[in-house]
Amino acid sequence: MLPYFTREFGNAASRTHVFGWRAEAAVELARERLAHGIGARDAREVVFTSGATESNNLALLGAAAAQRGRRDHLVCVATEHASVLEPCRALARGGFALTELPVDRAGLVDPADVARAITDRTVLVSVMWANNEIGVIQPIEAIARVCRERGVLVHCDAAQAVGKLPLDAAASGVDLLSFTAHKLYGPKGVGALYVRSGRPRVRLEPILHGGGHEAGLRAGTLPVPLIVGFATALELALAEREPEALRLAALRDRLLARLRAGLSGVFLNGDAERRLPGNLNVGFAGVDADALLAGMPELALSSGSACSSAKPGPSHVLKALGLPDDAVRASIRIGLGRTNTIEEVDAAAERIIGEVNALRAAKGAESRTEPAA
Numbered sequence: 438m439l440p441y442f443t444r445e446f447g448n449a450a451s452r453t454h455v456f457g458w459r460a461e462a463a464v465e466l467a468r469e470r471l472a473h474g475i476g477a478r479d480a481r482e483v484v485f486t487s488g489a490t491e492s493n494n495l496a497l498l499g500a501a502a503a504q505r506g507r508r509d510h511l512v513c514v515a516t517e518h519a520s521v522l523e524p525c526r527a528l529a530r531g532g533f534a535l536t537e538l539p540v541d542r543a544g545l546v547d548p549a550d551v552a553r554a555i556t557d558r559t560v561l562v563s564v565m566w567a568n569n570e571i572g573v574i575q576p577i578e579a580i581a582r583v584c585r586e587r588g589v590l591v592h593c594d595a596a597q598a599v600g601k602l603p604l605d606a607a608a609s610g611v612d613l614l615s616f617t618a619h620k621l622y623g624p625k626g627v628g629a630l631y632v633r634s635g636r637p638r639v640r641l642e643p644i645l646h647g648g649g650h651e652a653g654l655r656a657g658t659l660p661v662p663l664i665v666g667f668a669t670a671l672e673l674a675l676a677e678r679e680p681e682a683l684r685l686a687a688l689r690d691r692l693l694a695r696l697r698a699g700l701s702g703v704f705l706n707g708d709a710e711r712r713l714p715g716n717l718n719v720g721f722a723g724v725d726a727d728a729l730l731a732g733m734p735e736l737a738l739s740s741g742s743a744c745s746s747a748k749p750g751p752s753h754v755l756k757a758l759g760l761p762d763d764a765v766r767a768s769i770r771i772g773l774g775r776t777n778t779i780e781e782v783d784a785a786a787e788r789i790i791g792e793v794n795a796l797r798a799a800k801g802a803e804s805r806t807e808p809a810a
């Protein structure tokens with residue numbers, strides 16, 4: 438990225454000089470590399486945005502606007518990221534009908550539920566590839582098939598899947614797919630929306646109007662350094678994807694095994710098999726997750742999604758699994774990634790076990806000293 442922050446400072450939209458052409462060439466090469474990385478058949482299917490939040494908004498608001506007056510119903514899943522749920526709810530406030538599909542106890546959507554939800558007024562179905570809180574991987578191909586049969590667009594938030602799971606956008610059958618650089622060790626502030634080309638045509642209205650960049654779908658000067666970094670980050674992630682997935686899954690399983698060996702009342706949230714290799718969402722019976730996290734700030738853990746930390750409250754994802762409130766409040770999310778080592782995992786397990794034991798002991802002491810009612 439460095440040359441594009443410094444020497445190669447041209448605007449990719451400048452058509453009249455060599456500085457602009459060089460920036461444009463860098464952007465178009467990155468577009469091709471990203472298209473190749475996600476299994477798009479044509480580089481023009483990749484539209485740059487500021488991140489997956491914007492990609493999700495463009496997909497949902499853009500498809501709804503393009504079909505306004507003809508179709509007015511959207512389908513999403515209760516466990517979607519806020520950047521899918523909130524644009525859907527905003528459209529619902531503006532007169533669209535919205536179906537939020539339930540998930541089963543493991544966090545999975547039933548494609549038969551998708552089929553039942555679709556009506557002849559449905560614009561689009563939005564289902565995430567992999568969940569950011571519980572790591573659960575949805576049956577995207579089966580859902581896309583159902584949507585295709587009914588002539589309904591399917592959008593997929595793949596922010597957690599690209600670079601981590603085997604993924605081929607064209608083969609998956611989805612029409613729109615959101616992803617973002619910083620979830621695969623690229624820079625923050627850049628993402629993309631894959632918009633399938635070919636027939637039947639995917640019709641989208643832009644949400645940002647202006648200079649007509651990105652084939653009229655997203656106005657605004659392109660962040661050339663971030664785009665170049667995005668492409669390199671995806672290539673690096675894909676080059677080591679399989680061994681890294683095995684390594685992370687082994688670390689994750691070791692962490693869970695250690696927690697279970699050291700503590701009673703440890704429960705796993707989300708499907709044990711169909712989940713991201715680096716995701717662990719676990720609860721500790723009787724423990725308050727916020728107190729647990731507050732006691733070990735040197736560990737980068739969370740009780741919900743980092744993206745909604747501004748809106749505290751129990752996780753809507755865990756609630757959608759049907760967990761009782763006390764189990765939701767007792768759960769934390771642990772993400773393992775590229776820089777994590779076996780030593781760190783063992784140290785984290787020990788730290789968590791110590792903190793859970795301390796909290797449980799304090800609670801026990803408290804209830805013993807409570808005056809009889």
Ligand SMILES: *Cc1c(COP(=O)(O)O)cnc(C)c1O
Nearest residue numbers: 488489490518569594596597617
């Ligand atoms: C992080 C994330 C987003 C938001 O991506 P940004 O690039 O931070 O806007 C959307 N969906 C999922 C599933 C995510 O994990």
